[in-house]
Amino acid sequence: MTDLILHQYAASPYAEMVRTALGLKGLSWRKVDQPNIMPRPFLTPLTGGYRRIPVLQVGADLYCDTGLILRELDRRFPDSPLTSANASGAAWALRTWAERAWFGATVAIVFGARGENVPQDFIKDREALSGRPFDVAALKAAAPVMAGQWRANADLVETQLAGAGPFLFGKQATAADLAAYLNIWFLASGEPRAFSRLTTGYSRLLAWQERMKAFGHGKPERLSAEDAFQIAAAATPEAQRTSIGDDAQGLAPGMAVTVMPDDYGRNPVAGEIVFVSPQEIAVRRQADGAGDVVVHFPRAGFVVTPVT
Ligand SMILES: N[C@@H](CCC(=O)N[C@@H](CS)C(=O)NCC(=O)O)C(=O)O
Secondary structure, three states: OOOEEEEEOOOOHHHHHHHHHHHHOOOEEEEEEOOOOOOOOOOHHHHOOOOOOOEEEEOOEEEEOHHHHHHHHHHHOOOOOOOOHHHOOHHHHHHHHHHHHHHHHHHHHHHHHHHHHOOHHHHHHHHHHHOOOOOHHHHHHHHHHHHHHHHHHHHHHHHHHHHHOOEOOEOOOOHHHHHHHHHHHHHHHHOHHHHHHHOOOOHHHHHHHHHHHHOOOOEEEEOOHHHHHHHHHHOOOOOOOOOOOOOOOOOOOOOEEEEEEOOOOOOOEEEEEEEEOOOEEEEEEEEOOOEEEEEEEEOOOEEEEEOO
């Protein structure tokens, strides 16, 4: 029985990134279907309030954000690494471009087109998540401009593949391919007509999309959210790793902090630092009904605040 549990839902493009990574590495895993809106009664108590999807669980350790989930998969399963010698930093840096700059255009096109069909409870949930109105009319109005943006970013992929293919940094797919694929997958599944219009003539990109799709999702087995919670309750968090000292923010094990994303879903998770490095922070907390858990976050894109 595998230890990897992914909290996800089918339509989540960020979850698709992890599912594809699990396929690329040929791993077995357990799939917990979470609702696409709150509440998530068996997950929120474990993470301490982090509300985004996906979350990777291994026993009583919870890994938040794909930026860390992919790194953790590499740490535990170094075969088929998600970086390569010529992209050990760049693959991760490109994630920021694909997820923040490009993804904004993808979202505007998909929700601009689906517009009126988006359920009210989903709209309310996403307004609470972002702290901004979910303005379908504004998304619709922005869609043509965003189509230009989307194609400009797709064009970068086409050009890069021409020089480096079959993947963005050569022979092997990296975290950069997965992050760029997020946009391809979401537009292709969410608004297929726009996808075929905006990828016209991009034969390399389309062939690369097929290669990414061919990785599949590994070997998933279903697990209920309640059973995942019980697994956390019965487990002990992984033994503490040695932190990398001289932290830029002066953080060290034993300090009480809160951690939250710097963009949306800014719910602070409180705990005591057990591990800190330039790319990761892990905090120990008491989960109601499940005891001691450790919640792990990436450093990039997350705000850590000492609690005094
Ligand atoms: N930077 C995050 C973004 C995750 C994200 O935005 N996920 C979406 C689903 S694809 C989400 O959580 N939406 C709100 C929700 O499902 O509660 C990551 O890389 O994991």
